[in-house]
Amino acid sequence: MTTTLAIMKKELVVYFKSPMAYIVAGVFLALTGVFFIDSVDTMFAVAEIRGLLLRSVFFLLPLIPPLLTMRLLAEEQKLGTLELLLTAPVRDYEVVFGKFIASFIILSGTVLLTLFYVLILSIYSNPDLGPIFSGYVGFLLCGGATLSIGLLASSLSGNQLVAAAVGFGVILLFNVIDQITTIVGGAVAKVLEAVSLTGHFDSFARGVIDTGDVVYYLVVMAFFLFLTIRSLESRRWR
Amino acid sequence: MTTESMIEVDGLTKYYGDFPAVSGLTFSVRKGEILGFLGPNGAGKSTTMRVLTGYMPPSSGTARIAGYDIVGDSLKARQHIGYLPENVPLYTEMTIREYLSFMGKIRGMSNERIVSRTNDVIQICHLEDYRDTLIGKLSKGFRQRTGIAQAVLHEPDVLIMDEPTIGIDPIQIVETRQLIKDLGGEHTLIISTHILPEVSMICERVVIIHEGEIVAEDTPKNLGDRLEGTERLTMEVRGPIKEVTKAIRNVKGVQDVSFANGESGSGLYNIIGKREGDMRVDLAKAVVDNGWGLLRMEAVTLSLEEIFLRLTTAEGS
Numbered sequence: 090m091t092t093t094l095a096i097m098k099k100e101l102v103v104y105f106k107s108p109m110a111y112i113v114a115g116v117f118l119a120l121t122g123v124f125f126i127d128s129v130d131t132m133f134a135v136a137e138i139r140g141l142l143l144r145s146v147f148f149l150l151p152l153i154p155p156l157l158t159m160r161l162l163a164e165e166q167k168l169g170t171l172e173l174l175l176t177a178p179v180r181d182y183e184v185v186f187g188k189f190i191a192s193f194i195i196l197s198g199t200v201l202l203t204l205f206y207v208l209i210l211s212i213y214s215n216p217d218l219g220p221i222f223s224g225y226v227g228f229l230l231c232g233g234a235t236l237s238i239g240l241l242a243s244s245l246s247g248n249q250l251v252a253a254a255v256g257f258g259v260i261l262l263f264n265v266i267d268q269i270t271t272i273v274g275g276a277v278a279k280v281l282e283a284v285s286l287t288g289h290f291d292s293f294a295r296g297v298i299d300t301g302d303v304v305y306y307l308v309v310m311a312f313f314l315f316l317t318i319r320s321l322e323s324r325r326w327r
Numbered sequence: 328m329t330t331e332s333m334i335e336v337d338g339l340t341k342y343y344g345d346f347p348a349v350s351g352l353t354f355s356v357r358k359g360e361i362l363g364f365l366g367p368n369g370a371g372k373s374t375t376m377r378v379l380t381g382y383m384p385p386s387s388g389t390a391r392i393a394g395y396d397i398v399g400d401s402l403k404a405r406q407h408i409g410y411l412p413e414n415v416p417l418y419t420e421m422t423i424r425e426y427l428s429f430m431g432k433i434r435g436m437s438n439e440r441i442v443s444r445t446n447d448v449i450q451i452c453h454l455e456d457y458r459d460t461l462i463g464k465l466s467k468g469f470r471q472r473t474g475i476a477q478a479v480l481h482e483p484d485v486l487i488m489d490e491p492t493i494g495i496d497p498i499q500i501v502e503t504r505q506l507i508k509d510l511g512g513e514h515t516l517i518i519s520t521h522i523l524p525e526v527s528m529i530c531e532r533v534v535i536i537h538e539g540e541i542v543a544e545d546t547p548k549n550l551g552d553r554l555e556g557t558e559r560l561t562m563e564v565r566g567p568i569k570e571v572t573k574a575i576r577n578v579k580g581v582q583d584v585s586f587a588n589g590e591s592g593s594g595l596y597n598i599i600g601k602r603e604g605d606m607r608v609d610l611a612k613a614v615v616d617n618g619w620g621l622l623r624m625e626a627v628t629l630s631l632e633e634i635f636l637r638l639t640t641a642e643g644s
Binding site for chain 2: 096172177
């Protein structure tokens with residue numbers, strides 16, 4: 090536990106020492122700002138951030154999480170520091186959890202900055218806070234899932250660019266995979282719909298916290314974190 | 328295993344695919360001893376160290392650190408190890424103090440102990456002026472010391488250092504060697520290197536490893552003694568070269584003789600004996616009986632370099 094915390098704290102410090110935390114926050118706020126203006130500047134604008142969150146899930150979650158996770162394990166492999174880290178009395182999963190939590194904190198912090206838009210809405214109007222709350226819950230769950238995918242990508246290579254590219258590709262694929270359901274049809278379509286990252290977010294945005302969707306994101310997170318731990322262990326049989 | 332041994336390695340084997348990087352290593356290191364791990368590049372030194380530190384499990388065989396099995400009791404074993412990997416990997420975006428504190432925490436040290444030990448190791452490794460400098464801005468020699476500082480931070484029983492003096496300048500090498508020497512006694516050390524003089528300077532015992540197997544194990548002095556003495560001699564003789572060479576060759580126990588150099592009248596001869604008894608008396612007699620002048624005769628001690636070359640190149644032939 091203390092080890093996980095120590096690793097988490099170290100990664101947080103590095104995020105703020107490198108420009109990455111600021112770049113991520115800047116990009117995130119700039120793009121969500123555009124989404125926000127677009128959503129309120131319409132004829133029958135509703136005081137909600139549903140459109141903003143939906144578009145963020147679609148456009149920003151493939152982009153931002155891989156940027157946050159690409160360094161975490163790839164750099165340790167490249168510098169060789171992983172050897173020192175893993176020969177300390179540390180368990181592999183403590184390393185993975187510590188790094189995952191650090192990236193999750195940065196992503197959450199960035200997302201919570203968008204509460205600013207909610208503040209603007211409540212000054213000029215009277216937004217329904219229920220869907221906003223559920224939307225944020227869903228966004229963080231989906232964000233956690235994408236971070237775990239990014240972390241796995243980072244464990245596979247000593248090259249940060251490769252890690253980012255793989256993470257980006259896999260998350261984007263998970264995002265758009267349900268768009269071909271009408272073509273393939275049948276049982277395959279059902280499966281594709283079930284594994285789609287965006288598909289499970291819709292109900293959160295509408296104000297419904299469905300246990301099935303929560304479980305889905307948690308399972309995705311657990312699955313990819315498990316694969317990441319196994320990937321670290323793979324040095325043992327490679 | 329006379330007294331308490333801190334490191335016990337038994338039949339350690341590690342395969343990369345079908346390729347045996349090390350096979351059947353067996354050795355032990357006593358408490359407080361400094362063991363040199365000597366071998367050419369690719370001999371399996373780093374692999375052995377990675378296995379001992381728990382980074383990779385052995386394919387077969389066992390190793391115990393401070394009594395804990397490196398596979399079965401990996402976490403406990405790792406608690407007793409300080410490790411300096413090859414090329415000293417460090418987090419460049421941290422200061423020395425931040426880095427040492429992080430390494431202390433992941434080794435489960437208490438905050439008070441981290442603070443006091445950080446001060447201690449900064450002093451031991453002479454890093455006082457750089458404690459708040461980013462590691463990325465340090466020169467190679469200071470990084471090396473930072474690497475050693477983290478390795479001894481938690482006062483481990485066993486220190487494992489992979490090529491600790493590689494890539495730093497000669498003055499820093501001397502300092503680093505002294506530092507390592509000072510660490511012996513308190514800690515049990517394994518040091519790998521392919522620099523031979525380093526071994527005779529620092530180590531009390533040497534294991535020479537070649538192609539994944541131990542080819543020799545002894546003290547640096549004994550390794551020298553084993554191939555010194557009557558086996559190789561140099562003699563300076565005043566007399567006709569041809570006759571002298573012939574006379575020496577006829578002495579009992581001489582295997583080979585070669586004329587090295589010399590001016591008119593006297594010459595230097597290298598003699599290789601068969602390693603059966605002392606041939607010096609007979610040699611002197613042969614020279615004197617012929618009426619030539621014996622100017623000098625001495626035994627040649629092989630340097631570790633030569634022993635190393637003999638063991639690793641002429642092995643089997």
